[in-house]
Amino acid sequence: MHSDDNSTDLAMWVVRLSIDDQKERLKAEKEFFIWRQHHVDEAIKIDEMLEFSKQLQTLSKKHVLNANTVQHCFTAHSDAVKQIKKNWGKLAGIGVFAIGSYLTVQMIPYQYYFAEIKTPIGEKKTLRLEDGSFLTLAPDSAVNFTFDQKKRHIELVQGEIMIEVAKDTKRPLIVSSLHADFRAMGTRFIVQQNQQRSRLTLLHSKVLVQTTENPKFKKIISEGQQVDVSLNGITAVKNINPITIENNLNKNQFVAEDIPLSELLEQLEHFHRVYFIYNKKQLADLRVNAVISMQQSPQTILTLITMQYPELRIDQLGSKFILLRLAKNYS
Incomplete structure (x- = not known):
């Protein structure tokens, strides 16, 4: 057929x-x-x-x-x-x-x-804000702004941003996500969010994290550190290499370090007009460790992953839908 x-x-x-x-x-x-x-x-x-x-x-x-x-x-x-x-x-x-x-x-x-600034799938954008800060939006990302005489506020609607903050002692700069407020303390950092968690990556200086679920809880994150924030609170601090992270971001590379396959699929949808159909629970044990060029086609990337997990079945449905499942009785 x-x-x-x-x-x-x-x-x-x-x-x-x-x-x-x-x-x-x-x-x-x-x-x-x-x-x-x-x-x-x-x-x-x-x-x-x-x-x-x-x-x-x-x-x-x-x-x-x-x-x-x-x-x-x-x-x-x-x-x-x-x-x-x-x-x-x-x-x-x-x-x-x-x-x-x-x-x-x-x-x-x-x-x-309806966001003020947004990027389409597969394209990123860097702009200079009115205070002199530089903001880079990853593909398929969106933000809203509130800048007045007392504060500088950026709402991350979806996706991922990197910001290099201009100094302004009278107006703190705060990035808000679904899960936390990130207050800059003279810094350059990345905030990424999905429905489950928000991730803060510190490239320079420090950021004060205040969770949405428990506003009284605050934690300072320093250069070379990364944390995830969810409804369950803040994860343990993870050490990262800021230079490597920034280089990968500039090259449209995604560093997967023992992440669920579903998280990689979410990232691919930001770079390619493709929709994945899968049972998240069924694929929960499949984890990825790789540096992936997001400019490669999703089919090429998934083919490489099947070399590690040959029980993974991939079926193309039309030009934009990909079905993922595990083969039954695989040995």
Whole structure:
């Protein structure tokens, strides 16, 4: 079977097994029970995709939307559905909303869309702020600013930034993430965040960390140190080489030191217009140690990882979707 036709068949099963119409869904489940007995490998892929679909339905609705935002959402959703149809062939109209909604959130997150400064996937930007500080945004990153007579405040909406702070004794500079406030103490540092944690990397001088969960708790981090901040607090301090970190950042290289594979996949989505479908729990034991050029294609990088983990299976679904899973009964 041609790969594009196969991808379309898989997508059609996911749509039919996820529709709201109970009668149609029961009919699809009966047909799927018979079909999967003769298509074992394809059925495993569908099981993974259905698990992924369940995760989509639990996405939290955090943002209060005004009329303009709502209109934008409908436009983004329409574009997302068109992209699905282009990549996976002609899908039935029912059931597309769940997958399309995921793409709307992933491709055009609302907070990112309305941020003051943002970078697209695969591109970074350096700018000089009004106080003389230099700010570098990694690909797929966004920030908001509040600079007045009393303070300099940068909100990291998503992604990763490096800042070289201009001296101003009257106005402290604070970078806020989901998990902490980072107060500069005459310094150059990197802040990176995802939903699970924020990471501070000190390249020069010091930063005062104040956690969002417990504002009374504060900790000073010094040059050559790195910490993660989450709802569980601050991790133990890790020593890093500032020169190596900065050189890798300038070369678009990602240093993976015993990190979960899922963290690498998140980074790849900042550099490439690709979407990974996987069960995070299933891949939890797969960890990566490597210096990776993010300019390489995701397929090339994942092929190298399968040399370390031959039980990892990678399937391309259309041009932008990659399914990852572990082979069963692998020995």
